[in-house]
Amino acid sequence: MSPRRAAVLRDGGGEQSLRAHLIATAERMISEHGTIGLTVRGIAREAGVADGVLYNHFADKEELLAHALRARVRAVERGLSGLPEPGGGTVEGNLRAYITHGLDLHRAVLPAFAGLLAQPQVLARFADLGGPGENWRDQLIGYLRAERELGRLAPEAPVDAAARMIVGVCHEAVLSLLFHGAVTPDAVPVAPDEVDALVAAVLDGVGR
Known part of the structure; x- marks a missing residue:
């Protein structure tokens, strides 16, 4: 997009339109190239605006990257299969679906997060953007708690600990691929x- 086109976008759709355009541009760059080496200048050039324009819509680079990272996660989630509802199917089958969903999600987004480990402010801003129950981990915990309420898990089942076990496996599995440079779309x-x-x-720990 040329600078002239970006100006038209701004004037025709209001300030939020250009803000959304900048987020979408940064999200696309993260999707295609990751977050390592991502700069304000690079995002501005890709968006077709002057470098300083970004600071008219975001407090700093960290805010823009946090929103772009959130947009990337949401884009990946939209491409994954839906998660099962409590009470339907079997608990075993539903847990397999949750685990597979989590593995696919982490495989797609963890490289982007890894590229930002040296920028903790971005990760902190990203964490602040999410509402309760939005992310996969919260949905997993909510599912297990609901199944416990339905009586399909033991009344005293430590479902939070079970969720941490599942989340830990997803993190460890994808991190192992990442450390070996093997995170690819077809990697299992x-x-x-x-x-x-x-x-x-x-x-074995929470079943009836």
């Missing part, structure tokens, strides 16, 4: 039989 961080083993390990 955990084999299906290992997912089954994780489900069994969780339910």
Whole structure:
């Protein structure tokens, strides 16, 4: 987009339109190239605006990157299968679906987060953008608590601990691929039989 076109976007749609354009541009750059080396100048050039324009719409680079990172996560989530509802199907099958969803999500977004480890302010801003119950971890905890209320898990089942176990496996599996430079669209961080083993390990502790 040329600077002239960006100005038209700003004037025709209001300030929020150009702000959304900048977020979408940064999100696309993260999707295509990751976050390492991502600069304000690079985002501005890709968006077709002067460098200083970004600071008319964001307090700083960290705010823009946090919003772009959130947009990237949401884009990945839209491409994944929906999560099962409590009370439907079997707990075993539903947990497999949650674990597979989590592995696919982490495989897609963790490289972007890893590129920002040296910029903790971006990650802190990103964390502040999410509302309660929005992310996969919160949805997993909510699902397990609901199943406990429905009586499909033991009344005293430590579901928060079970969720931490599942989240930890997803983190560890994808981080292992990342450290070996093997995070690719077709990489499988955990084999299906290992997912089954994780489900069994969780339910041995919380199943009726």
